[in-house]
Structure formats: structure tokens, C-alpha cells
Amino acid sequence: MKKTTELKSLSEVELLALISAASVLRKKNYFGIILEQLLKNNTPSKKIYEALLQTYLFAGFPSALVSLKIFHKAVSKQKSYIGFDLKKYLNRGQNNCKLIYADKYENLLKNIRSFSPEMAEWLIIEGYGKVLGRKGLSLKEREVCIISILSAMKFEEQLYSHIIGAVNIEVEKKVILKSIRNLSLINAESSAKFGETVFNLYNRRQNKKSSS
Incomplete structure (x- = not known):
């Protein structure tokens, strides 16, 4: 094929x-x-x-x-x-998200917080901290x-x-x-x-x- x-x-x-x-x-x-x-x-x-x-x-x-x-x-x-490790995920997530979104980082979080504060927090901790910040x-x-x-x-x-x-x-x-x-x-x-x-x-x- x-x-x-x-x-x-x-x-x-x-x-x-x-x-x-x-x-x-x-x-x-x-x-x-x-x-x-x-x-x-x-x-x-x-x-x-x-x-x-x-x-x-x-x-x-x-x-x-x-x-x-x-x-x-x-x-x-x-x-x-x-x-x-929640604290580690939070710090790592903030650092990674800032690398990705650069000067749009604050606006991104502000926008998401406007309709879902939980998702804004989970984006950092769960997404960019716990998962995307992993080694491998x-x-x-x-x-x-x-x-x-x-x-x-x-x-x-x-x-x-x-x-x-x-x-x-x-x-x-x-x-x-x-x-x-x-x-x-x-x-x-x-x-x-x-x-x-x-x-x-x-x-x-x-x-x-x-x-x-």
C-alpha cells in the first residue's frame, strides 16, 4: 500500500x-x-x-x-x-505556558477565566504542568x-x-x-x-x- x-x-x-x-x-x-x-x-x-x-x-x-x-x-x-506534586505542576505549567504563548499568556488566561475560572487553572496545572511538562x-x-x-x-x-x-x-x-x-x-x-x-x-x- x-x-x-x-x-x-x-x-x-x-x-x-x-x-x-x-x-x-x-x-x-x-x-x-x-x-x-x-x-x-x-x-x-x-x-x-x-x-x-x-x-x-x-x-x-x-x-x-x-x-x-x-x-x-x-x-x-x-x-x-x-x-x-501540585506545586511542581503549577510552577512548571506557568513556565511552559509562557514559553508557548509569550506576550499573549496573560490575555489567554484572562479570556478563559472570563467564561471558566476552573479551566484557566486546569490549563496550567493539568495541561502544561502535569502532562506537557513531563520528561520523555x-x-x-x-x-x-x-x-x-x-x-x-x-x-x-x-x-x-x-x-x-x-x-x-x-x-x-x-x-x-x-x-x-x-x-x-x-x-x-x-x-x-x-x-x-x-x-x-x-x-x-x-x-x-x-x-x-
């Missing part, structure tokens, strides 16, 4: 992004094929686990549990868990995976924000665009088209700012 043979040419981060999308879209066959390719490439199992674990922030516990169970059967490694994947790798997920699920506003965030932490634009276009390899052409439309919107707005 042409699409599956093309997986062999993808970089590690592209495959991690694509398996994240396959996970949230429940494309079980493609998920298995991509997982097999990652393992053939000797991708550290920790990286695959972290990419799949963070999907629960976007697709919920049921989706993540299905994917993590499949992964566990393929790898069969016992996981260790250090425990919950770099923040850059996590952002590329998230962009693939948000393109797959067609969340325009969040995708746009994470494209900005990825650029803020120096993820190359060509890596962002490739991770979006790769969605066509798992028969998610409409998601790839959606993601590229949002990416092009970001580029147009940035070019307009530069020329003004």
Missing part, C-alpha cells in the same frame, strides 16, 4: 505526530502500522508512551486508554509513577504532536494558537506543515486540508504584520 510505505520516510517526530492523530481519530489499523514502524525505527518506547498519554487532554480518557492498552500489549513494559518528549515534539491532533479533530482556534506557540519555541514551519499534510497518509485528507487552511491563515496574517 503506497501510503503505508511512505511512512518509512517520515522522521521520528512526524511518526509520533501521526500516531497521535491516528489515536484520536480511532484509526486502529493505521495506528498499528505506525506503531510497528516506530518500533522498527528503535524509537524509545518512552517517547511513544508520552505522545499517546497526552492525547487524553484533547480526546479524553476513553480514547487514550484504548491506545495505551494497545501500546502496552506491543511493548509490555511496566510503568513507574512518581506521584502527584521535548516541548517542541509535544507541540508538533498537538498540532497533528488539533488538525485531525478540526479545532480551528486551538490549532491556530498552537501553531503560534510552536513557532514561538522555534519549531520550523516546514515541520509544522509536513505534520499536517501527513494526515493524508491515514486517510484523513479533510483533516489535512483543514490544518493547512489554518496554517495558511497564520502565514497570511504574519506576512501582513511584517509588511505593515
Whole structure:
């Protein structure tokens, strides 16, 4: 199959992004094929686990549990868990969120607090602290995976924000665009088209700012 043979040419981060999308879209066959390719490439199992674990922030516990169970059967490694440290997650979350959103950080929290103070707090503690601040994947790798997920699920506003965030932490634009276009390899052409439309919107707005 042409699409599956093309997986062999993808970089590690592209495959991690694509398996994240396959996970949230429940494309079980493609998920298995991509997982097999990652393992053939000797991708550290920790990286695959972290990419799949963070999907629960976007697709919920049921989706993540299905994917993590499949992964566990393929790898069969016992996981260790250090425990919950609220203060650490809060500090780490604030630092990571500031890196991603830069000068838009305060406005982001202010906006979310206006309709849900709980979500504003959980964004920092749960999202950027507890999950996205974990070791195993770099923040850059996590952002590329998230962009693939948000393109797959067609969340325009969040995708746009994470494209900005990825650029803020120096993820190359060509890596962002490739991770979006790769969605066509798992028969998610409409998601790839959606993601590229949002990416092009970001580029147009940035070019307009530069020329003004």
C-alpha cells in the first residue's frame, strides 16, 4: 500500500505526530502500522508512551486508554509513577505556558477565566504542568504532536494558537506543515486540508504584520 510505505520516510517526530492523530481519530489499523514502524525505527518506547498519554487532554480518557492498552500489549513494559506534586505542576505549567504563548499568556488566561475560572487553572496545572511538562518528549515534539491532533479533530482556534506557540519555541514551519499534510497518509485528507487552511491563515496574517 503506497501510503503505508511512505511512512518509512517520515522522521521520528512526524511518526509520533501521526500516531497521535491516528489515536484520536480511532484509526486502529493505521495506528498499528505506525506503531510497528516506530518500533522498527528503535524509537524509545518512552517517547511513544508520552505522545499517546497526552492525547487524553484533547480526546479524553476513553480514547487514550484504548491506545495505551494497545501500546502496552506491543511493548509490555511496566510503568513507574512518581506521584502527584501540585506545586511542581503549577510552577512548571506557568513556565511552559509562557514559553508557548509569550506576550499573549496573560490575555489567554484572562479570556478563559472570563467564561471558566476552573479551566484557566486546569490549563496550567493539568495541561502544561502535569502532562506537557513531563520528561520523555521535548516541548517542541509535544507541540508538533498537538498540532497533528488539533488538525485531525478540526479545532480551528486551538490549532491556530498552537501553531503560534510552536513557532514561538522555534519549531520550523516546514515541520509544522509536513505534520499536517501527513494526515493524508491515514486517510484523513479533510483533516489535512483543514490544518493547512489554518496554517495558511497564520502565514497570511504574519506576512501582513511584517509588511505593515
